[in-house]
Amino acid sequence: MTGSRGLRSWLTTTDHKRIGLLYFYTAFAFFLVGGLEALLIRAQLARPNGTVVGAETYNQLFTMHGTTMVFLALMPLSAAFFNYIVPLQIGARDVAFPRLNAFSYWVFLLGGLFLNASWIAGPVFRAGVLNVAPDAGWFGYANLTERQYSPGPNVDFWMLGLQILGVSSLAAGFNFIVTILNLRAPGMKMMRLPTFTWMTLVTQFLVITAFPVITVALVFLMFDRFFGAHFYVPQAGATPLLWQHLFWLFGHPEVYILILPAMGIVSEVLPTFSRKPLFGYTVVVYSGVLIGFMGWGVWSHHMFSVGLGPIADSVFSATTMLIAVPTGVKIFNWIATLWGGTIRGTTALHFAVGFIAMFIIGGLSGVTHASPPADLQQTDTYYVVAHIHYVLFGGTIFGLFAGIYYWWPKMTGRLLSEALGKLHFWLTFIGMNLAFFPMHLIGLLGMPRRIYTYAPDLGVSSLNLVSTIGALLIGVATLVFVVNLWRTRSHGAPAPNDPWGGATLEWAIPSPPPPYNFSVIPTVASRLPRWKTEHHDPMPDPPAAPPAPVHVPGGSWWPPVAALGLPVLALALLTHHLWLAFLGVAIMLYGIYRWAFEPFEI
Amino acid sequence: MPEAGEHAHPTVGTYLRVAAILVILTVLEVGVFYVPAFHVVLVPTLLALSAVKFALVVLFYMHLRMDSRFFSFLFGGPFLLAVVVLVALLFLFFGHFTLRGAAGGGGAGG
Amino acid sequence: MTHAAAAHHTSMGLDSRKMAFWAFIGSECLLFGSLISTYLIYKGKSVVGPYPHDILNIPFTSVSTFDLLMSSLMMVLALAAVQRGDLKWAKIWLFATAFLGILFLGGQVYEFTSFVREGLTLQTNLFGCTFFVLTGTHGAHVTVGVLWLLTLWVRALQGKLGPAQALTVEISGLYWHFVDVVWIVIFTLVYLIQ
């Protein structure tokens, strides 16, 4: 058995709680990087004809900003909670496949490092530093991404990095689907699952269906760029529209992959702090399922300006608008949850309510996009940038922060400072509205997105300045949060099992939980096991110590080893070294074989 | 077939019978391909035949017929999704439903 | 898995690995769905030849198809043998499955090289791009399957493949049959419907 301390134990860990923390810290670091990129973007745009960075650098900045935030910050931050919280909420000892879980994490980390290595890899390719990062936008429209128009390694980094990250997401997807379906404590029927767990489940179904599509699109691009195929080359009779369809077939489910976990978190936080069960649990769950399902039928709303013809535009417009219905239903149920409760204004609750308030704005601008003629004026302008940041920042990030304040005591055993938390919230709230609200106007006044410079006579200079100030404020707020995290390590008040009076199973066990989670697997008799309801008394907490020793499996080296094969393979493609490719495959196969034949109970 | 648990699998006899049908269907497919008389109905016939083959393998060799219904859902859901996406894409690329021809049907022509 | 015994105590009464694998196969549906969609979208869009009817060899591929179907039969027979603890036949059928898989791959290598000789490469036209990437992805799946089956076969030779491992064999079978049904679709959509 490997020890429980030291670097080695972290490298080989298969404990879902440790992997959750690894996910959190890694993803948060990437969030800071993505935020720094955003601040540079805002610095450049603060004034017209900005000179902070040049065109090429700017293009790399927004591409890496979007890619980093979506794939390296928000998805893995959600994954941190899937990992840490879901097994606790369903009363499990771990996920279904702990080593596969470790594998997902290491692939994510290595993929993220691979992508970001592009910032400094210039010299390897006889180019300057800050010259070879991806620069074709986070949706990398073909045929700009073809070798002819993007000759450098920039796009290679992007497409290889995304393929690596896809492996991580897919592996985690299968793992969590099985975990949630199969590892529930006795009595935990599907309709007793906590809402966060339910939304995780829906999210994972979206992951395992959407990621194969972008994988295929990226494989085509890879064949075009490395092996001279013509999947997106118009001269060969192909159409770059194929990329757009495949990308958005993935891309729209992806945005729901980003929002559904946050919606799940909010559905946990609101009931706890208003001391009322979630209003319309069943409806909230089903509307989440419906959103996930409908998310598959709307992809062409990103392509209204392509000219798909009036019928296709109408169909996709209608399906898109329809999504507002289940989403609205969720919003109304959340409000009804607050209604008549006794609301305790903790930081977590602030962020949860902030989520609702901001997400409504983002959702409504989404509905204005959903009308194709109107969208022809909005698409590819800052109006869209406003939409995406209201839903992604005001939505997902707020939701995630609510989750962090809510579960941090469970994850670390210490409570975050509420005073700093409130400060963090208000700075973020004001900052984000200052940063992103003006973008609606900037867009309507005609400023396209993805431009590194604009003319003063556009009339949007002062609005842009306001936006930049707002971004700085978000940066300050984020620093406050970092301070809060740091302080809490030593100064945070120790957290009891249940600092908030939560209804779900994770609050029945110590903070942080012991390696085996539950001394005795609880038997669940109600949707709110720890609350007294009309029909049920609260569940007794499991005993402090397990009646019989619980066997906790030791770690394994093979998941990180197998994971290492992928970036080596990617490097081989990037640098055209065949031997590296063989090495990568060999490492991966070796890791998988050792893993497959490893008796796990060391 | 009576209610059967996860581990009730068909007998070797069933496997052989299914294999025989699969072979016959494949011969039919290739046959249809070569007989000119069938050319009018070639596409629907071939699609139907391969759908039957597909179903046979999935139901009997992959045991979906007697395994848990949930596995059918795990497979069938995404499978149907893939089919719907395929059909939708074919419509978007080849459909001639762009009234007044605004965009030439979305094809790569133009 | 975490607990060998846990397999029998899952919430749904279903084995976790099998469930994960079915989810994986569902996911693969989207992968091949995208590849096949692309093939169909680009059908007839090549600006230079050779075109499918110039080059596809139906009799040859029919034999390959037959070969893969038979390997599926071998696979179920192998599973049945493992389940009844018949190690001798398990070895035979497993090897037969893998062997037919290798035969199929050999056929594909032959097909690809003869196409290249006739002037169809990945770079030639859209037919080349879509055909090679679609059938190549399928071939890669077959390769993984063959490696997997050979691993099981070696386990069988070592006498380590009893009824307790039936599930492992069943899952590899699921994979193998899935690769087979994908080929059923490809054979029809690519080869027969030109």
Added chain:
Amino acid sequence: MPRFRPWLSPLLPLALAVVACGGPFPQSTLRPRSDFAGAVDQLFTSIFWWAIIVFVVVEGLLCYAVIRYRHREGRPAPRPVHGHTALEIAWTLAPAVILVFIAVPTMRTIFATAGEAPPTALKVEVIGHQWWWEYRYPDLRIVTANELSLPVGRPVQVSITSADVIHSFWAPALGGKRDATPGYVTRIAFRPDSVGVYSGQCAEFCGASHANMRLRVLVLRDSAFQAWVRRQQAPAAAPPRGSLEARGRDVFAKSACIGCHTIDGVSKGIIGPTLSHVGGRATIAAGLFPNDSPHLARWIANAPSLKPGALMMQMPVAGADLTAVIAYLQSLK
């Protein structure tokens, strides 16, 4: 402890509206100058007001709930309500009904603006290039670049495509954008309704100088348009022998310029914009700079330094030669 005050947030747009006052906003989408843009603007306005209503009602409910039901000492424990079927139905139907009010005008506008103009319309072909625009008037046999001239009041049928990567043609005052996709022709149609100069720019990311791929549309009175057409249809001006312009033409004809640019009777290049009547344009380099001698000089000497990635490389033309070329170009009205 600071309390949650989301009701402050509506003040924000107000404050911003104040900041936003001023400017002529040449690229605003809110000042339609064609039937197409007008229809779109009307549609957007109606959706906008629906959104405002939803916003006010829902945010209002949210704020009310948060304030009204905040925790106070002595308040009894809340009743554990689990749901309410009638309410659920109500708040499913209400948004659905509102969406009908949004969807119906949307569909109507989609079909009304589907890109078809009457056969008498002026036909214009727009071709996107990295990073400039080519315009062709097939019926008038005119080819020009970056500045699009149109007559007021007459329907225009625009066909859009690209020569390299995807661009998007956008002149907000005249209507929504349409992508210029290589190998694919899309169309928009509109009827400009007021004389003026409208700016626009490429709206699809197309590489290094995407930000610098601007354009101008000149909507002219009919007489002015006819005059413009006649100028464009005339052969490129031939400078008098011995003049500075004539020297400029000779320099041009001997330089690499001819490999990329067309000037009737002088060269037939097609990589860059036609220069046959470049002197008549108010701006150069896709709306980036005024068409005056200093800018032309800097442009010809080193275009990529003015416009990152520009596909016109540095030209070894300097001194008197440069002055002459500039004079020549300026004479090509």
